[in-house]
Amino acid sequence: MNSEISGVVASFLITLLIAVPLGKYLAKMFAGERVWTDFMKPLENGLFKISGIRPNEPMDWKQFLKAMLTINLLWLVYGFFVLIYQDKLPLNPDGNTGMTPDLAFNTIISFVVNCDLQHYSGESGVTYLTQHIIMMFLMFTSAATGIAAAVGLFKAFRDKTVDNIGNFWEFFVKAITRLLLPLSIVVAVILAFNGTPSSYASKDQFISLQGDTVNVSRGPAAEMIAIKHLGTNGGGWFGVNSAHPLENPTYVTNMTEIISQMIIPMAMIIAFGYFIRRRKLGWVIFGVMTIGMFMLMIPTISSELGGNPNIAKMGVTQATGAMEGKEVRIGPMATGYWSTLTTIVSTGSVNSMHDSAMPLTGVWQLLGMMINGFFGGCGVGILNYFIYLIIAVFISGLMVGRTPEFLGHKVEAREVKIAALVTLISPLLIMAGTAIAAFVFSTYGNADWAVKPSNWLNNPGFHGFSEMLYEFTSANANNGSGFEGLGDNNVFWNVSTGFVLILGRFLPIIGPVAIAGMLAKKKYIPESAGTLRTDTVTFGMMTLAVILVLNALSYFPALALGPLAEYFSMR
Template sequence: MNTELTGIIATFLLTLVIAIPLGKYLAKVFAGEKVWTDFLKPVEAGIYKLSGINIKEQMNWKQQLKALFTINVLWLFYGFFVLIFQDKLPFNPDGNPGMTPDLAFNTIISFVANCNLQHYSGESGVSYLTQQYVLMFLQFVSAATGIAAAVVLFKAFRDKTTTELGNFWEFFVKSITRLLLPLSFIMALILTFNGTPASYEGKDKFISLQGDTVNVSRGPAAQMIAIKHLGTNGGGYFGANSAHPFENPSYFTNMVELIAQVIIPIAMVIAFGYFIRRKKMAWTIFGVMTIGLFMLLLPMLSSELGGNPALAKMGISQTTGAMEGKEVRFGPAASAYWATVTTIISTGSVNSMHDSTMPMSGTWQLLGMMINSFYGGCGVGLLNYFIYLIVAVFISGLMVGRTPEFLGHKVEAREIKIAAIITLLSPFLILAGTAIASYIFTNYGNAAWAVQPKNWLNNPGFHGFSEMLYEMTSSNANNGSGFEGLGDNNIFWNLSTGIVIFLGRFLPIIGPVAVAGLLGAKKFIPESAGTLKTDTKTFALMTFAVIIVLNALSYFPALALGPLAEYFTH
């Protein structure tokens, strides 16, 4: 047990060793300062020339969002038709069929939005062409979209007063050429040399010890798995995701994949502070996020290492009972750590089955996604946290009787209204979606749907409610993990979660970018003795309190009906 805990401590420390210098590097990259990767400038110049992009053209926040949405809509149409007609396209040695329109709708929105919710099974649901040239491609560009949006926030607060927030296309391209591609190349090599398939060969056959013929899927998996984690995407090449021995062969690869999915979210926080020349603010934000991580991780470890009490009553040891739903090569501690970090950020990959975790573990996983800003996804985690910052600034200003200010800019009614709308959006999407699903399941359980609602849940009662709540929460948080007791590949879940994914991804990008753009354009107010400092321990505590109170008020009733009720009745 001590060895297992040492393993996750080492993993977290190695994450910091990589993420902190990476953050300083990113600050220089996006500020246009000299860095060692400047040898890639000719490649980038070629991309700009081919695309007709003038990176010297400055954009305001509205133009930034227009560029972001234009390219994302293009990807939606491209991917949708490839998914439907993949059975008629090349690189499909296993003969996988084309998707139904509702499943293609859900899948393409999910991957464009960096959610990667998979209502299909990876190796049998898509072809090699689709895996690489649609899904893996989208894992790069969706991560770069989130990073580019965050850099717009950086630009708004670097100068005292400005409406010139850089060029979206430059931020987008650099996110790929200077960050995602190099790191993915290194990680793909590590995975390939440790047993992950990377070829275009079809299924292999072998005879088992029982004499059965077994077909084993292969394909270009290592490439996709690398960006799946580095881009906080999470979509598995195989249906079992990183619990599959080809996606995650050993404890070493497990550490590599855990480190990969956390380094960019942390690095973006560090980059923010160094970019705007307020390093203390970056460390303050990082401190709040890290405390949030440990407040979810420690009870998660306690719950999972304790094992299942129902199994204990059957005479099964605590050590054996703790392995329910987990892989032997990882153990309960590494699985609990993975389940925590993959839900506080928007990766959503799994190395164990979340549906098999203890009820209180489900509570911590749900809370991580509901808060969605303890590190968060690539770029968007910082955008989500920024909304909490604005709310905390507003409340603090009311408490001391002063006009709220953030980094020298007055926070007024328009910014607060936007922040309030974005704050209320997530609870509305999650709770309304879960309520509709519960109503349909309860009242139309025997209706002749594509898949009858009575077959949605393999686990009725409180746990069944948790499964539906988890699906909507994961969709809104652009997470993509799931309680897999839910039968989700049907018209209702494909359409409803597709809509939630779209709104839950793009409205929380629009809100923070708009607020940052509006604040950046305002007259700069120099700090005085009465200025509310936003990089102190006191304000960090205030922000943390805002996060806890808002989420408790929003979600406690739903959690009480699901995982908490399950815990107290068993």
């Protein structure tokens, strides 16, 4: 047990030790100051030259978003066709088939939006070619899209009044060449040297000790797992993701993967403070997020260590906690730690089956994704949090009776309207989606789909409802983890979550970037005694309160029908 506690504590400390200097580096690098990775410049210039991009060209927020949306749209169209025709393309040693259109629709959206919800299984649903040019490619580029969007927002607040929020292409390419790519090489090599396959060897066959013939899926997994975590993507090489003993062979690889999914979201917060020259604001946000993280993590770990009360009644010893869906080499404590982080930072990779977690753990996992702003995904975490900030500024403005301001810019009706819309869209998508699914399940149980609605759920009762709620929550948060018992590869789930994914991704990027762009254009008002300061602990707590109240009001009824009801039914 002690070695498990020290493992988790060490993971957290190493994360901090890497994230803080990384954040300072990111602030300098995106500001164009001299940094040690300047040796990448020729490579970047080459990429710009080939693409006909002038990286110094200024963009206002509309041009910035247009560039971003154009390239994302291109990936959607191109990827859709590659997935459908993957069986006719090369590099398919295991002879896997092409995707159905609805599955391809869901899969391509899912990867473009950095979600990586997978309604297929990696071993049989995709080829080595698509794992590379679609999955891995989009893991880099979707993360870089999020980071670039966040840097655009940073840029809007760096100087007093600006039209220009920087060049999307420049931030996007630099996020890859100076952050994601170098770190991915390091992480992939660590994984490869700890037993994760990295070669192009196909399935192996051998006779086991007992005499059974066994096939083992392999392939260049280390490469993908590295960027899957660094880019907070979460799509696994193998079906069960990081619970798979080749994807995550040892406790050391588990630590590596958990650290690598956390460092960029953390570093981006610190980078924000340094970049806009308001370090204190950065640290206050960092503090609020850390408190939020522990508020979700501590009860998760304690409910998993407590074990399943129903199994305890049978008289079985649960000295190692609840073990259904978990791996012995990782243990329940590191599993609980991971499940909290993967839900708050929108990675959605799993090292255990969340469907089999304790009911209360399900509440914390769902809340982590519903809030989606405690560190959050690569770049988009700070964008989500920015919306909460604007709402908090507005509410506190009303409370003290002043025109709300943020960083010297007046926050007026238009900005607050956008922020309010973005906050409302999540509960709408999640709850309307779940309600429709529950309706279809109960009314059209025999619909002739690949999986009949009556067979969707792997568990009866409250837990079955949680499976549907989790799927929409994960899609909206662009998280990608799932209660995998859900029979989700059919036209209903593929199409409905496809739309939720795309709205849940781009509205929360467009909204904050637009607000930032609008605020940046406004006249700068110097701070005075009457200014409501946003970089104080008081305001930090105010933001935390806004986050908790908003989410509790939005989601409590849904949580009560699912995991909470299940929890109380066990008593």
